[in-house]
Amino acid sequence: MADDDDKSAGRGAALARKALERLLARAENAAAKGPAQTDRAGRSVTLPLSEKSFPEYLRLQRHADKAVCNASLQLAELDGAISVEWDHRAGERAHVQRILLRDGAGLARHLGIEPRWDVVALAKRQFEPHVAAHPVLAHVLEAWRKGNLLRGTRPGEVASWLDSIQVMQYCASRRGDDIAIRRLSASLFRDSKRIEAIWPALDALVQGDATMVQSEMEELFSELGLVKFPPTLLVAGNVAVSYGDETVRASRPYVGFAPSVIRSAHVDPGSGQRLLTVENLTTFHEMAVQRPDDAIVIYTGGMPSPSWKRAYVVFLKALAPTAALHHWGDIDLGGFRIASHIAKCCEQEGRSLRLHGMRANAVLPGTVTRRELVPSARREILRICERWGWGDEAGALGALAVEQEAMDPCWPE
Template identity: 35%
Template sequence: MMLRSGADACDESMRRLIKKAARAVFADGELEPSVEKISVSLPATNSSLREYYRLERFADREEYHARLQIYSNAKAIKVDWDVGAGERGQLSRVTLLDPKVVVGILGEELPWEVASRAIAKIAAVAKEGLPNVDHIIDAWRLGKAPAGVPAERANQLVDSMMIIGAAQKLSEDGQDVLLRKLSARLFSDSKRIEVLSRQLAFLLGEPAETEEDDVFARLGLVKHPQPMLLSGPPDCRIKIEGGAIPLAYPYLGFRPDTIKGLVASNDPIRRVLTIENLASFNEAADCAEKARDLLIVYLAGNPTPSFLAAYNRILKSLETTKVFHWGDIDVGGFKIAARLADSIRAMGYNLHLWRMNPLEVALGRNKFFPEKKIIEASIICDDYGWSEEAEGLRQNPVFQEQEFLDWIPPHD
């Protein structure tokens, strides 16, 4: 840090005192600045007050001493001098007396007061149905920065909670929400939500590396509404308001909230398969005519609430015997499958995974992945009854992107 003068160096010493007191206040998480906690001092040594010892010119040291006297006269600190070096010739120790006066002179705030205010802010927006914030409050009480957000930047997490609450309310009826419209309405800034994707992922329990579009999709927030692409028998019809439209080859797309269900062909659709990625969906759709009892649905990554609602309406309208999903073999892919499984369980269906067992489809892979990620993916599989995939991950701990696999239609 470049210090412009002896006065700047003195102010930095005062900040160092406040930081030392803050460590004591944050130590027990009570945020109570007792006399014992704030009675901290710094000896005038090169390690404790290095900014003082970096002042090479006599004039700069004099300026440091003059600035120090301002704090001392205000009874913010107590200054001890080395009596052997002459009157105020050599600084010996600086002791904190009143941190409020120190930060008042600096024009700053006390860290524990900032933390208390941050805790009050996030507690005010927390409510039933929103992510739990206890871990955030506990971190700020200890002076830590959950998700890299210190108490000084609490508005990032407070605003993120507001976004989640608003998105949940607006998507209750199964419609997607235009992201920038909501951002402008909440913050008078159309791009505010987009800069908070990492904080939203943290609150939603998603990995930090989750793509921002996947984070927004989970909340039903879309930059541009995405159509639901359906591929299946040509005599199968899509029910919309006021009529029914035959499926076209290789697929047909509608906005999810306009789809009321399907009218099956003479040959009933017995199998439904969702596909995570567009390239794999296109490959499957090219061959859809060969499987007349199969409906293929493009998932477009992480499904939005409107997609899930439309998908459930489709399942309700069919006499399907088995529901499959095909996606990436990685943590994100299994999390997407889990969301889909949770959604269709209300319709009485269990989700079966297709070509997501690395023991069957990724045996040629030599690149192994972090054990933590493999364990996370296998736990998801165990929780949802995908025992073969869980065992496959344990025996062949590799991930595989869906696009590397050739299309093979699912079978019972």
């Protein structure tokens, strides 16, 4: 008999707590709009114990279970956290019609739960020193106020964002260098894989916008100079490179260099009339074999790292002012983001970059494998094209992405 009483007490108390927690959740949502006790329209926060809102209460089979549940709700009422409305047709305090919030903070204390508004307020204080430099943190707080996840972080999970800022600050201090990602992660956080775990938040901070399409992880790390191993810059062309303490010619079909060691370059007269960068390795090999004497081809290795971009500028400085600069990559967001980084290198040297092979309407339907281009990615591609004056590519953009490897190799006219 005692066991049955214990079970009833347990069931009844657990159900009352569930109802109170649901009321607190409603209060947290209301607090995102106004005072914790009301929503934006000033309506009180309530929870009807009805078939629609809380059917578990109506399905209690045992009188003892219901009595314990009712008693537990009355304790919260005595604590000043809620008010209980009774259905008087069922008898004296026999059936609860609904519970009403009286004190959101009091309800949270009664339950021993830190309410979301306190969690977000603490996060706001922790973010305060960084919001000016990283306005995206304001959007993080707004999402958390509503109880939403942002870039995989729940309300109050500030560590992912603060650690990401620490990574960005370190990378900025080593701009142009390649940084061993797991060594840095172990040094900063005593966890060699911490940076890889927080990359969605890191990406939002780097992009400056948490709503933009998330980068690929490897693209993000390359952009910051974070590498698992030092990159190799592959070059095909009639060019001599000052490499460390010696001069190395880029013999056919191509030569690989550590970009951080490249000091300068000398292009043979008449051979540096055009420079083509290529996103994907398969296409680079094909273009290197087919290379005309007046062309230089460089493999980007996906998203170019800071050391790659520094080496690329070395080649730009070696070219004649009239040399044509082209880039060929995937017709997708990643491909246009890569092109944008290279275009910025050119702009800093007073030059302009043109795209090659990235007009979607020039690819015959059915000849390559395509995939859907989500609307948000399409919008960002159009923004990039507008930024760099790539009007033809913007006008040709459709609803499908095209991988570079699926297209036949060809040279810019």
